[in-house]
Amino acid sequence: SLSKGKIEFENVSFSYKGAVGDPVIKNFSFTCLPGQTVGIIGSTGAGKSSLIQLIPRFYDVTSGAIRVNDIDVKDWDVKELREKIAVVPQKNILFTGTVIENIRWGKEDATFEEIADASKVAEAHDFISAFPEGYETRLGQGGVNLSGGQKQRVSIARALVRKPEILILDDCTSAVDVATESRIKESLKRYAENTTCLLIAQRISSVMDADQIIVLENGEMVGYGHHEELLKSCKVYQEILQS
Ligand code: DUT
Numbered sequence: 001s002l003s004k005g006k007i008e009f010e011n012v013s014f015s016y017k018g019a020v021g022d023p024v025i026k027n028f029s030f031t032c033l034p035g036q037t038v039g040i041i042g043s044t045g046a047g048k049s050s051l052i053q054l055i056p057r058f059y060d061v062t063s064g065a066i067r068v069n070d071i072d073v074k075d076w077d078v079k080e081l082r083e084k085i086a087v088v089p090q091k092n093i094l095f096t097g098t099v100i101e102n103i104r105w106g107k108e109d110a111t112f113e114e115i116a117d118a119s120k121v122a123e124a125h126d127f128i129s130a131f132p133e134g135y136e137t138r139l140g141q142g143g144v145n146l147s148g149g150q151k152q153r154v155s156i157a158r159a160l161v162r163k164p165e166i167l168i169l170d171d172c173t174s175a176v177d178v179a180t181e182s183r184i185k186e187s188l189k190r191y192a193e194n195t196t197c198l199l200i201a202q203r204i205s206s207v208m209d210a211d212q213i214i215v216l217e218n219g220e221m222v223g224y225g226h227h228e229e230l231l232k233s234c235k236v237y238q239e240i241l242q243s
Pocket of ligand 1: 016019043044046047048
């Protein structure tokens with residue numbers, strides 16, 4: 001349908017339970033159209049992770065509404081909602097087990113071909129294949145210890161194999177070098193052509209070719225537009241570029 005992968009925030013405010021002081025997200029409104037890639041940038045503590053966690057209802061809005069595919073997330077069956085959305089969290093959550101078990105997690109019926117395809121897009125296939133036991137390599141205790149960037153790439157492959165309608169990457173290429181990150185984004189364009197992507201990042205280079213970029217500061221949207229527009233008009237964006 002035409003609304004597949006559409007996300008709308010309407011006057012969303014959010015405070016963590018029991019927290020005092022200003023809300024973490026303040027009166028945030030935004031529409032992300034199906035298939036768009038939207039970058040979210042802002043300094044540490046700006047509220048980026050909090051914002052995206054409201055979409056799969058890891059937390060609920062304090063006021064306002066979020067709609068996915070034109071339906072309020074509160075009216076979705078939570079399990080169905082979460083099946084549409086893959087979040088690659090900032091801190092990866094690989095477990096002790098083989099590489100293939102880790103990538104297949106959440107999509108138990110994935111074929112080897114699907115797993116290898118997802119891993120290629122995530123720039124993980126080559127280093128996995130170079131292990132003597134390949135995808136059967138054990139990770140963690142008694143097995144191989146991956147680097148931070150390799151763990152992030154395996155986490156991305158895990159999200160891709162689920163073929164979500166909405167893919168949320170929460171600063172999950174921070175340990176991946178810029179050239180590799182750029183190849184991942186290029187491959188993603190083809191692999192996830194019809195997938196709505198939300199891309200949280202610290203570096204401007206990570207979001208500069210997104211369809212739209214949101215600049216978040218203290219829980220508020222202080223800039224919105226393309227890279228070129230923001231360069232001209234958004235002070236916070238210019239500051240992030242220079243930092
Ligand atoms: N916060 C809490 N409880 C939590 C998580 C965060 O009170 O469980 C606060 C910390 C901060 C604000 O919410 O003042 C926003 O944090 P968030 O992690 O959403 O910000 P970010 O933009 O994602 O920061 P970073 O780039 O450091 O991940």
